[in-house]
Amino acid sequence: MNTATxxxxxxxxxxKDLHTTTMRSAGELIKRSLINTRRLPSAFFxxxxxxxxxxxxxxxxxxxxxxxxxxxxxxxxxWFMPLGLAMGxxxxxxxxxxxxxxDLENGFYDRLRMSPxxxxxxxxxxxxxxxxxxxxxxxxxxxxxFLLGARPTAGLLSYVCSLAAALGISTIGAGWGLxxxxxxxxxxxxxxMQLSIFLTMFMSTAQVPLNVxxxxxxxxxxxxxxxxxxxLSRSGWVNQTDPGYMSWSNAYGGLLAxxxxxxxxxxxxLQSLKNIDN
Amino acid sequence: MTSTTxxxxxxxxxxxPATAVRQTVALAKRSTLELFRQPAIVLxxxxxxxxxAFLGNSSFGRTTSLPGFPKVSSYLQFQLAGTITQGVLFGSxxxxxxxxxxxxxxxxxxxLAAPTSRTGIxxxxxxxxxxxxxxxxAVFIFALLPFGADVSAGIRGIMAMIVSGxxxxxxxxxxxxxVALKTxxxxxxxxxxxxxxxxxxxxxxxxPRETMTGVYKTIAGLNPISHLVEGLRALSxxxxxASATARAILVPLAIAIVALFIANRQLRSRLKSH
Numbered sequence: 001m002n003t004a005t006x007x008x009x010x011x012x013x014x015x016k017d018l019h020t021t022t023m024r025s026a027g028e029l030i031k032r033s034l035i036n037t038r039r040l041p042s043a044f045f046x047x048x049x050x051x052x053x054x055x056x057x058x059x060x061x062x063x064x065x066x067x068x069x070x071x072x073x074x075x076x077x078x079w080f081m082p083l084g085l086a087m088g089x090x091x092x093x094x095x096x097x098x099x100x101x102x103d104l105e106n107g108f109y110d111r112l113r114m115s116p117x118x119x120x121x122x123x124x125x126x127x128x129x130x131x132x133x134x135x136x137x138x139x140x141x142x143x144x145x146f147l148l149g150a151r152p153t154a155g156l157l158s159y160v161c162s163l164a165a166a167l168g169i170s171t172i173g174a175g176w177g178l179x180x181x182x183x184x185x186x187x188x189x190x191x192x193m194q195l196s197i198f199l200t201m202f203m204s205t206a207q208v209p210l211n212v213x214x215x216x217x218x219x220x221x222x223x224x225x226x227x228x229x230x231x232l233s234r235s236g237w238v239n240q241t242d243p244g245y246m247s248w249s250n251a252y253g254g255l256l257a258x259x260x261x262x263x264x265x266x267x268x269x270l271q272s273l274k275n276i277d278n
Numbered sequence: 279m280t281s282t283t284x285x286x287x288x289x290x291x292x293x294x295p296a297t298a299v300r301q302t303v304a305l306a307k308r309s310t311l312e313l314f315r316q317p318a319i320v321l322x323x324x325x326x327x328x329x330x331a332f333l334g335n336s337s338f339g340r341t342t343s344l345p346g347f348p349k350v351s352s353y354l355q356f357q358l359a360g361t362i363t364q365g366v367l368f369g370s371x372x373x374x375x376x377x378x379x380x381x382x383x384x385x386x387x388x389x390l391a392a393p394t395s396r397t398g399i400x401x402x403x404x405x406x407x408x409x410x411x412x413x414x415x416a417v418f419i420f421a422l423l424p425f426g427a428d429v430s431a432g433i434r435g436i437m438a439m440i441v442s443g444x445x446x447x448x449x450x451x452x453x454x455x456x457v458a459l460k461t462x463x464x465x466x467x468x469x470x471x472x473x474x475x476x477x478x479x480x481x482x483x484x485x486p487r488e489t490m491t492g493v494y495k496t497i498a499g500l501n502p503i504s505h506l507v508e509g510l511r512a513l514s515x516x517x518x519x520a521s522a523t524a525r526a527i528l529v530p531l532a533i534a535i536v537a538l539f540i541a542n543r544q545l546r547s548r549l550k551s552h
Binding site (some may be wrong): 046 | 329332335336337338339340341344345346347368401472476479480484485489490491493497498
């Protein structure tokens with residue numbers, strides 16, 4: 001009896017210790033990632049520049065789209081700012097895969113794997129660091145967008161929805177990037193990461209709404225869950241009379257897509273990590 | 279004695295135009311084969327522009343009725359010139375990166391140690407890019423033609439477009455080769471890719487200048503890429519006219535002459551440092 005109680009208590013302490021270790025390790029990995037961002041701004045710069053460039057160039061080049069009948073907004077920057085944000089977030093997430101490949105190639109990751117660190121922390125830490133970076137990028141994009149003439153149509157909720165979508169896309173991208181990084185363990189994986197994210201993003205309502213599309217893209221975009229995430233992201237930037245305007249029915253599809261795709265991609269990352277260990 | 283003979287031979291060889299041409303052709307063959315033997319490197323510059331063309335056709339198909347949009351049978355017809363320019367730009371970066379790789383791995387130095395024509399090193403490499411540019415142009419035209427990318431100028435227009443594609447490739451390839459010769463780094467050449475991407479998006483490659491407003495319209499008007507695209511587009515939309523052909527051929531030719539001058543200067547500068 002005493003032995004049983006002792007064992008049980010011992011197990012509970014171990015689990016608690018393990019949890020603490022996971023969080024502590026994840027915390028250290030977040031710290032490492034953020035220090036790297038500060039020390040190597042050139043590596044972070046593309047993540048910041050890409051969404052701004054995307055927003056500026058698309059809203060200028062495709063300005064005339066807003067003249068189409070039933071286009072959801074009369075401000076092109078309102079339409080393309082969420083696209084810039086989504087692209088920046090996706091590549092910020094996928095960028096984790098690039099960092100992972102570098103760490104695998106230079107041996108840093110082997111040292112992490114040899115340490116008594118929880119495997120979950122190797123995924124949770126970098127993902128949380130990406131969230132911090134994506135939040136910073138989002139703030140800069142919102143400011144740049146405002147200066148270019150972007151105006152929310154649902155107040156603070158507009159920003160909240162766009163930020164939620166950005167964080168969701170970065171999580172999906174991170175899980176996918178880490179999973180492919182663990183599987184390929186070299187730069188072959190990087191090409192697949194970029195290509196797959198790029199294709200998935202553009203075969204949705206990234207550029208134009210469903211009612212403007214024609215042909216094959218309309219069918220593909222309607223089935224692509226990223227379309228739901230774009231709907232969520234743009235719900236506070238379209239005209240109040242547009243069917244895509246902020247409402248629960250326009251938000252839940254995006255939240256569901258983020259939830260399901262995030263879980264699937266993170267499971268893929270974890271399983272791929274376990275494959276390395278085995 | 280042997281050394282003197284060798285030096286004299288080298289001088290004689292490099293001064294013979296026939297030998298220089300033969301060496302340039304050999305180097306051109308090498309650079310062409312190199313491109314075709316590495317499909318993983320060159321295929322993206324073919325697949326991505328085609329993907330964007332089909333994506334654009336489905337996304338912007340309804341915009342052709344907007345005020346200011348030129349009269350076209352489909353968005354794909356309008357987009358054809360943009361697709362060619364996009365593919366040729368990206369393909370030229372690959373060619374220039376290969377020149378930088380030659381510098382990095384010492385092949386360039388071995389060529390310099392051999393009695394090889396110096397300009398042949400540059401022109402041989404560019405010839406590969408030009409052939410690839412012409413091939414890409416033909417592939418894009420014939421791949422998009424069945425889907426509505428009509429070329430109003432007919433078969434003569436298609437031939438002129440292929441020549442124009444080759445000249446664009448020469449112009450961009452020479453500019454990128456300058457970067458390769460200046461830096462000797464393939465990473466630096468690849469690093470110019472975002473710059474080309476920015477130039478492409480701030481041009482009339484995907485949408486007509488007439489539909490743009492304000493500063494965007496000004497930037498697109500000043501952007502040389504717009505003029506390269508619009509020359510090609512004139513053949514596609516206006517038919518085989520003297521004005522369209524001249525724009526399609528002369529604009530890239532003028533840029534190519536300037537770019538070749540810059541690249542040649544960079545080559546001389548690199549040779550001096552050896």
